[in-house]
Amino acid sequence: MLEMITAIIKPHKLDDVKEALLANGVEGMTVTEVRGFGRQRGKTENFRGSEYNIDFIPKMKIEIVVPAESVDRLIAIIGEAAQTGKIGDGKVWSTGVGKLLRVRTGEMGSEAI
Amino acid sequence: MNSITLKERLRDKDRRRFFFAFLGGKAIGLLVAGLAIVGFGPWLIGSAAHAVAPNADVPIGDVVNATNTAWVMVATFLVFFMQAGFMMLEAGFARTREVVNVLQECIVDTCLCALLFWAFGFAFMFGVGNSFIGHEFFFLNGAPSTYGSTGIGFMAFFLFQFAFADTCSTITSGAMVGRTGFKGDLLYSIGVSGFIYPIFGHWIWGPGGFLQTAHGGVWMRDFAGSTVVHTIGGIVALAGSMALGPRLGRKFKRDGGGLPPGHDLTIAAIGGVILWFGWYGFNPGSTLSALDFEGIGRVATNTTLAAAAGGLVAMAWVYPRFKKWDMGITINGFLGGLVAITCPCYWVNPFGSVVIGAVAGIVVVLGIDFIEHMRIDDPIGAVAVHGFAGIWGTWSLGLFATGQWNDVKGLFWGGGFKQLWAQVWGNTLVVIVTFVVSYALFKAVALTKTLRVSEEGELEGLDIHEHGSPAYHPESAFMGKGY
Numbered sequence: 328m329l330e331m332i333t334a335i336i337k338p339h340k341l342d343d344v345k346e347a348l349l350a351n352g353v354e355g356m357t358v359t360e361v362r363g364f365g366r367q368r369g370k371t372e373n374f375r376g377s378e379y380n381i382d383f384i385p386k387m388k389i390e391i392v393v394p395a396e397s398v399d400r401l402i403a404i405i406g407e408a409a410q411t412g413k414i415g416d417g418k419v420w421s422t423g424v425g426k427l428l429r430v431r432t433g434e435m436g437s438e439a440i
Numbered sequence: 441m442n443s444i445t446l447k448e449r450l451r452d453k454d455r456r457r458f459f460f461a462f463l464g465g466k467a468i469g470l471l472v473a474g475l476a477i478v479g480f481g482p483w484l485i486g487s488a489a490h491a492v493a494p495n496a497d498v499p500i501g502d503v504v505n506a507t508n509t510a511w512v513m514v515a516t517f518l519v520f521f522m523q524a525g526f527m528m529l530e531a532g533f534a535r536t537r538e539v540v541n542v543l544q545e546c547i548v549d550t551c552l553c554a555l556l557f558w559a560f561g562f563a564f565m566f567g568v569g570n571s572f573i574g575h576e577f578f579f580l581n582g583a584p585s586t587y588g589s590t591g592i593g594f595m596a597f598f599l600f601q602f603a604f605a606d607t608c609s610t611i612t613s614g615a616m617v618g619r620t621g622f623k624g625d626l627l628y629s630i631g632v633s634g635f636i637y638p639i640f641g642h643w644i645w646g647p648g649g650f651l652q653t654a655h656g657g658v659w660m661r662d663f664a665g666s667t668v669v670h671t672i673g674g675i676v677a678l679a680g681s682m683a684l685g686p687r688l689g690r691k692f693k694r695d696g697g698g699l700p701p702g703h704d705l706t707i708a709a710i711g712g713v714i715l716w717f718g719w720y721g722f723n724p725g726s727t728l729s730a731l732d733f734e735g736i737g738r739v740a741t742n743t744t745l746a747a748a749a750g751g752l753v754a755m756a757w758v759y760p761r762f763k764k765w766d767m768g769i770t771i772n773g774f775l776g777g778l779v780a781i782t783c784p785c786y787w788v789n790p791f792g793s794v795v796i797g798a799v800a801g802i803v804v805v806l807g808i809d810f811i812e813h814m815r816i817d818d819p820i821g822a823v824a825v826h827g828f829a830g831i832w833g834t835w836s837l838g839l840f841a842t843g844q845w846n847d848v849k850g851l852f853w854g855g856g857f858k859q860l861w862a863q864v865w866g867n868t869l870v871v872i873v874t875f876v877v878s879y880a881l882f883k884a885v886a887l888t889k890t891l892r893v894s895e896e897g898e899l900e901g902l903d904i905h906e907h908g909s910p911a912y913h914p915e916s917a918f919m920g921k922g923y
Binding site: 337339342371372373378413 | 689896899900904907908909910
């Protein structure tokens with residue numbers, strides 16, 4: 328059984344999360360620059376004396392596919408590494424993965440991780 | 441073939457309308473010009489007549505002073521334009537999140553420096569006083585028509601020196617990118633532009649400064665400021681980056697990290713070349729005389745040769761490390777060459793300039809390595825380029841001066857150690873005093889808790905935290921309604 332963990336974190340926490348995952352047996356990951364908001368909603372910035380709102384704040388999205396048995400442990404690890412305790416720390420969740428193929432070798436399923 | 445005949449063009453209604461509108465516009469323009477000539481004619485023709493037949497009674501001194509003043513003003517504008525170079529270089533070498541901060545610091549430094557130099561900086565530096573500090577011309581009061589025996593309009597000389605002071609104060613900000621609070625920046629800039637640069641500069645350039653005291657007929661020489669501008673700026677930068685500590689998360693080479701890459705190398709490269717361009721005001725302008733045509737040409741050529749040698753040598757020196765032609769280090773290398781030749785440019789020959797520049801290229805690379813090894817975070821390379829190359833340039837005069845001009849003769853031209861000793865001791869004194877005073881200044885500013893931004897602000901980036909706006913795409917689709 329495979330699961331995909333998706334983490335939305337603060338951009339400057341990317342390095343910490345990456346290190347923590349590498350130290351815990353994760354061998355690869357996909358990272359995307361994304362924007363969004365949660366309960367905090369947006370924030371204001373200024374330009375030449377006036378204010379404007381930014382509804383969607385820059386975040387990093389990390390995606391990794393892992394064996395189902397390690398999901399709880401890895402989510403906890405990500406949460407710990409990404410936490411600052413301040414508003415806007417992000418979210419981590421997992422979803423089931425149907426099929427997985429390693430393109431180079433043709434391996435399928437958990438062998439392809 | 442789809443060429444249109446004239447007949448067809450005239451038949452086209454739009455074209456006809458355009459033609460008449462165009463013709464009407466021309467007619468109005470001619471009418472205005474004609475009226476202007478009739479109205480201002482006598483004045484125009486009168487002034488033209490003056491230009492053709494100059495008054496033979498004008499004393500030669502007035503012509504000389506005017507010529508020299510015009511030359512110094514041209515040089516002043518070039519030196520001022522170096523601000524644009526600094527802004528681009530520093531912004532390009534910085535990370536995206538701190539670009540607005542870098543630019544804002546350079547702009548505000550310029551504004552601040554202009555007012556401080558007018559109020560008392562110039563008085564401390566170029567006023568007559570004692571050998572440590574000047575006290576004349578506060579707020580430019582009591583200014584004569586020309587400065588001293590230079591024969592240059594007083595205010596032209598002031599502005600030229602302001603442009604230099606501004607350069608010095610901008611250099612310091614380069615090593616402090618990414619973590620300095622803006623209030624702290626204002627406070628230390630007042631110290632640097634208002635006191636450190638003018639007072640220490642007085643020792644070398646001011647009337648009666650004690651480093652100009654001759655020992656056996658030889659005294660410290662600094663033609664355009666390898667020590668006064670660059671060593672002081674670079675050493676203040678060193679003290680600043682040490683007092684601040686590195687940016688958060690900055691890993692140094694010996695800890696398996698390295699300098700984070702600059703975010704825009706196009707901007708950085710063009711900024712570097714603008715600095716080179718501005719240096720043609722910095723060095724040749726320091727002759728303070730357009731009549732010294734030989735000197736201006738020599739200085740400009742020496743400046744070019746040293747920069748060229750510095751750039752190539754720095755690039756070649758770094759090539760074996762990664763087998764790559766590193767542009768960032770090439771820029772730092774030619775800037776190092778320029779900094780080094782700034783002091784000796786008047787008294788050395790072209791061959792000497794090439795050697796001085798080449799050595800500066802190596803000094804810059806090794807200097808950057810050294811700063812990195814000491815775990816000091818200097819994002820722009822200001823300490824190596826301005827501090828270390830400035831020190832080398834000042835010393836190099838004592839080695840390479842040929843003795844053809846003003847009897848300044850270095851070791852390699854049979855002048856013995858006298859000039860070298862004057863250069864080394866004067867420069868070393870400036871380095872030590874500048875470091876101690878500026879480190880104390882930074883620590884004092886740190887006591888007000890304004891020197892360094894909060895951890896949160898630094899991670900978010902100074903642009904948003906201190907200035908409220910990112911440098912790029914603040915108008916993006918992610919903004920709220922109504923924008």
